[in-house]
């Protein structure tokens with residue numbers, strides 16, 4: 001049994017989908033019925049209808065409800081960072097050095113699952129002249145906490161430059177454009193270019209097929225089952 005599921009900066013469940021990480025307009029790429037656990041289907045109470053993309057808010061509420069139903073909320077140490085992990089002397093478990101606020105302590109556990117994600121440490125490019133740039137510089141990971149910088153009413157049109165061609169860049173461009181900013185979207189030539197964002201539906205003959213549903217829920221039916 002896991003003794004604790006630490007979360008360094010998060011005050012709420014969900015990691016990417018923690019309340020404080022959600023920015024206006026954030027939706028999952030997944031449509032209703034394709035991102036939920038099979039033992040806890042996302043019901044209509046989360047406000048998403050069949051065919052609609054699951055919003056960030058609904059995703060957070062769903063994960064919160066899942067944690068509540070599974071009684072794991074009391075086991076989570078929020079706002080706690082794991083600083084170091086080492087083997088216990090008897091090699092039967094692990095010691096975790098953790099920091100919560102100003103306090104540091106040790107936790108012991110027999111089994112350890114590391115699920116720290118791949119997107120929660122911002123990759124901040126070093127840009128020449130950035131320290132002298134007078135306007136705010138945000139990483140998309142901060143959009144949840146600082147989206148106000150883009151959403152507040154503008155008395156005059158301001159320019160926002162967005163660097164990158166991934167989904168975070170798409171969302172930042174959309175958010176800034178929708179709030180009346182002039183957007184300069186910068187995608188470097190040397191890289192992969194803009195990511196492809198597929199439409200929700202694929203037309204197969206006369207049928208409009210929900211892409212996400214066909215590739216997740218239906219596809220396994222056509223994959224040979226391995227009895228092992």
Ligand SMILES: Cc1cc2nc3c(=O)[nH]c(=O)nc-3n(C[C@H](O)[C@H](O)[C@H](O)COP(=O)(O)OP(=O)(O)OC[C@H]3O[C@@H](n4cnc5c(N)ncnc54)[C@H](O)[C@@H]3O)c2cc1C
Pocket residue numbers: 006007008009010014015016017027028029030080081082083115116117118119120168
């Ligand atoms: C904005 C955004 C939107 C996304 N949308 C989609 C989507 O629509 N569909 C999809 O399938 N995927 C999406 N992804 C990918 C996303 O990574 C997954 O959906 C999913 O949230 C990953 O879950 P995870 O538990 O692996 O990691 P995370 O959600 O990142 O959770 C990792 C947790 O580990 C904690 N942690 C990290 N380091 C430490 C440490 N040293 N000590 C203690 N705790 C630590 C973090 O605080 C966090 O709580 C999106 C990612 C981003 C950034």
Ligand SMILES: NC(=O)c1ccc[n+]([C@@H]2O[C@H](COP(=O)([O-])OP(=O)(O)OC[C@H]3O[C@@H](n4cnc5c(N)ncnc54)[C@H](OP(=O)(O)O)[C@@H]3O)[C@@H](O)[C@H]2O)c1
Pocket residue numbers: 026027028029119123125126140163164165166167168169171188190191192193
């Ligand atoms: N559900 C949603 O709506 C949603 C929203 C946001 C993110 N996500 C998910 O989160 C994950 C991460 O997405 P992401 O957009 O944050 O990151 P990403 O896919 O890694 O994209 C990062 C972008 O930044 C560019 N870049 C990186 N370093 C650069 C530098 N030094 N100079 C110029 N450009 C640089 C990259 O360009 P190069 O190609 O040149 O390297 C790339 O275009 C993805 O799985 C994505 O689907 C989902």
